[in-house]
Amino acid sequence: xxxxxxxxxxxxxxxxxxxxxxxxxxxxxxxxxxxxxxxxxxxxxxxxxxxxxxxxxxxxxxxxxxxxxxxxxxxxxxxxxxxxxxxxxxxxxxxxxxxxxxxxxxxxxxxxxxxxxxxxxx
Numbered sequence: 001x002x003x004x005x006x007x008x009x010x011x012x013x014x015x016x017x018x019x020x021x022x023x024x025x026x027x028x029x030x031x032x033x034x035x036x037x038x039x040x041x042x043x044x045x046x047x048x049x050x051x052x053x054x055x056x057x058x059x060x061x062x063x064x065x066x067x068x069x070x071x072x073x074x075x076x077x078x079x080x081x082x083x084x085x086x087x088x089x090x091x092x093x094x095x096x097x098x099x100x101x102x103x104x105x106x107x108x109x110x111x112x113x114x115x116x117x118x119x120x121x122x
Contacts, residue, residue, distance in 0.1 A: 033082040034099045043071025046109030050095055053078075055103040062104060070106070 039057055041047040049070055055061050057073045079085075081099070085092050090107050098105035108114070 032096055032100070033080055034096055035078065035080050036095075036099055037078050038076045039070075039073035040076050041070035041072075041106075042074060043069065044109060044114065046113050048076065048107040049073060050099060050105040050107065052099045052103045066104070066106065 035053040036050045037053060037057075039049045039051065041049055047070065049057070049062075049066075051057060051062075059067060081087075081092055081096055083093060083096065087095065089110070090105075095105045095107075
């Protein structure tokens, strides 16, 4: 639970914090750019793993639980992400925050396309 005066940096809280921050911090958030590689997850259609450019797609750097859900990763593309960039299915600010904090972001498919085996195992 948060004490009063603290702002969550999860989800939309990140944007609120950026907007209420002093000008020099707002400029930092607005100027944030992270290069990443995007991989298709073979275990589930329309699921993608974004990795910060310094992170390798292997068990040394990605949590084993995540790799077990993604299955084999197939390279799709590289992108330079910044707050002004539009992504098709996810808010770029969520991706930037995850890449900055943990080095990866998992983009889930639309709910109607999620395979039962993704939740219940193979």
